[in-house]
Amino acid sequence: MAKDEFNTGFKLVGTRPNRPDGLDKVTGRARYGADMTMPGMLWGAVVRSPHAHARIKKIDASKALALDGVKAVVTRADFPTGLTGEDWNLQENSMAGDVALYDGHAVAAVAATSALLAQDAAALIEVEYEVLPHVIDVDDAIKPDAPAIRPGSADHSVPEGFPANVVRYIDYGHGDLEAGFAAADLVMEKTYLTEATHQGYIEPQACVGQLGADGKGEMWVCTQGHWFIRQMCSAILGLEVAQLRITASEIGGGFGGKTMVFMEPLSLALSKKAGGRPVKLVMNRAEVLRATGPTASASMDVKIGMTRDGRMTAGKAVFRMQGGAFPGAPVDSALDCAFANYDMPAVYHEGFDVLANRPKAAAYRAPGSPMAAFAVESLVDEMCRELGLDPIDTRLKNAAREGTKASYGPTYNKIGLVETLEAVKSHPNYAEPLGPNQGRGVASGFWFNYNGDTAVSMAIAEDGTAQVSVGTPDIGGSRASLAMMVGETLGVPYEHVRVNVVETGALGINEPTHGSRATFATGKAAVVATEQAIAEMCRRAAAEWDIDPDAVEWIDGSAQPAGPNAGKFPPMKIGEIAGKMSTTGGPIAGHYEGFPDGVGVSFGTHVVDVEVDPETGHTKILRYLVAQDAGRAIHPAYVEGQFQGGAVQGIGWALNEEYVYGEDGRLQNATFLDYRVPVASDLPKIDTVIVEVPNPGHPYGVRGVGETGIAPPLPAIANAVAAATGQRLRHLPMTPVKVLEAIQAGQDG
């Protein structure tokens, strides 16, 4: 039952306490992936393909192994064979087999007694390649003459006769599309392109892995989900899952990029070959950009019908996305998000997951949603301009609400899109006057909320303080929000609750901190576990008072008789019950294992003002506003932080960031100098409005808030640039060169 329905007078929920890990993180004490050393530890280095597509003819490691201090070299020959499905994909991506599939693909790894020695040894490993034809662009990859990258990768969804690099095909929709377009006064169809971007977490992948000949192993690793690491490493190396014990370090950002393995299995393989000595592997930035998962690039056709007064009658989206040399471009979720904002009588979606000679795509914040939002919200804006309609009023007119049949099928429960549109409409930013070369853009966006496997345990300590053991690594302050929810439920101060992210040996399986689920799912699980402990404490008090346990209630951290008929006893405080637990029945604890139901999706609307320099084509962000439905903000500062961080990643995607490949298929910009993420001086303040339409499925009304914020910036900025320049850019990023060319083409035309 949602506590919201009874109570909004919370003591902790909605306040802004200091985060429990703050002190460690401002003093340099917090231990991240690369900060761990272990006794007897070796250092590893990885040899990577310099070619986009090449047959590996021979690997000769004899010179490397001859160096004093080099302890082990592994290649694909050291891995088990016969894997299928995603296990096969992950193994292939961790270490190339017969063929290197992208620039940066691992082909061998070495362990030695120092980091420099490992790098020297890696340089001595000789690999003979036969270079094969490659393909990088998604539209090129489905042409008839494109090289077939990985035959056998297509799944059951791909009909006969499709191009060889199409590995998944999706089509779905509802309503009468032709009738919808026929009822429209304006039908527009345009093609939009986005380039691959990287999550850009500042902490490179790092781990220390140890694996003995007995099949028992351990790992320290920066990851969003250590149970995923355990399962994937076990599958790739043929190990028994429970024999691996994985500890998550503090994590320096992930954004989806740390939900799968890259070099983690290599550290275990090296360790085993080096007699079980721990092996540390730390990527450098070039390795992160070349060999860990960026997101997909996309080529998208969108067609929308609209009446003269702004009613949307039909929409069609055909998306082609490449997710590297493996299946997994987020084309399905992109399509699900495409028209999710709108109540439309007819929609149709078609999607192609395409292989190209690039690194295996990983999830990136609301996977697929930013591309879809760019295409659909740009076209909606183009149509509003054509018809002379207000972009917010048009969105309000078509906005999905409770009871709307979602474009992806089911019927929406309680949602807050309308509230976000109204919030930006009445915000002072929306009334700011604009000057020459300035323009305002509006766009909305959507992301799901996900539950997933969740296990939590909580226990009361002898002095009445509480510990909570969770399996979702804390990336953006989730320990604070979890401690607040547990403290609120238990009726104790926030500081009395310690939340620990525990190793895989301590809990049942947990999915990662992904899908905007940590505060929702782990939070709900923690509340359930806490309620179990409360029930036990009520039983202990009842036994002491010799009354029925049902006649005891829990109020403000104390057991109390429920009403005058239960008996007259003074409240028994948590500390008193806890202090006696060893003599009243032993430990007091609670736990939860399951999928917490009641997910609540989140919509957001952004408004951006830009100024475009007509001489250089440079776009400056003048003002930025995010309004998003959080359900309920447990710790508002960290909710704002999610909004602001998502918006700025979207700004980077819109204006700067892209993977640039040469003719040779090699990544040209594998440094932070050339892959330029937004810096402080690029940006204004990011204004936020936390809209709260509580999620009835969560005890405190929480919705997932982490991901939605990255989607609206792409179209909002494109719409603002169009307003400022009169030119519509349909290919991201909107670099100064592209904007200037568009301005000049507009002047010529």
Next chain:
Amino acid sequence: MSKIHVTTTVNGDTVEFLADPRETLLDCLRDRLGLTGSKEGCGTGDCGACSVMLDGRLVSSCLVLGVEAEGKTVDTIEGMASGDDLHPLQRKFIEHAALQCGFCTPGILVAAKALLDQNPDPSESEVRYWLAGNLCRCTGYDKIVNAVMDAAAEMRGAA
């Protein structure tokens, strides 16, 4: 390659270590001295996560060789607080929720302190340009800038 003996002062303590001539100051701080508060985000001087003070000058320690520290003074995040007393910047970063993952935080704190030491009353714009060499991917910088401005105000006695 034989190692070189280096004597230097780190956070006020005289320390000695043996450095391979190819090792960076960041490598030496982290792997020779166990001071892992300074982080490597790029190794090319672009992200600022390894920011330290070298003889009073803000540097990316990944662009300095360990052997260059000979006879110099190095100040890192580990020396920023005095015992239990956090520097106002450290306190304000916690209060303003100016960190999410916290990986860039040590470098940003060191860089922000270098700013306030030479300019106690920076404008927001000056803060943003000074910190343009420190990448943060989580926060969008908003709360970082607020925390630095608030710390500066407190240190001026204006808060």
Next chain:
Amino acid sequence: MVEINLWSGLRRFTDGELVVEVEADTIGKALDALIEKYPGLAPVIEAGISVAVDGEITTAGRNIPVRPDSEVYLMRRLKGG
């Protein structure tokens, strides 16, 4: 009986049907009944899907109850960042 809404791409395995009625009171039984009726759906379901029951998308937990009036949609497996 409960109605299971499929996505269009699955029509190839269901003789063109987009909505399939099965006898079931849980998601697990509904999926089993679907596979029994249309064996071509087995690899799709085994590969991993999500299910939306009355508007709420979830991992396809087999014990999730469904009623005759439940709105049930099969969806592609949801992942997040």
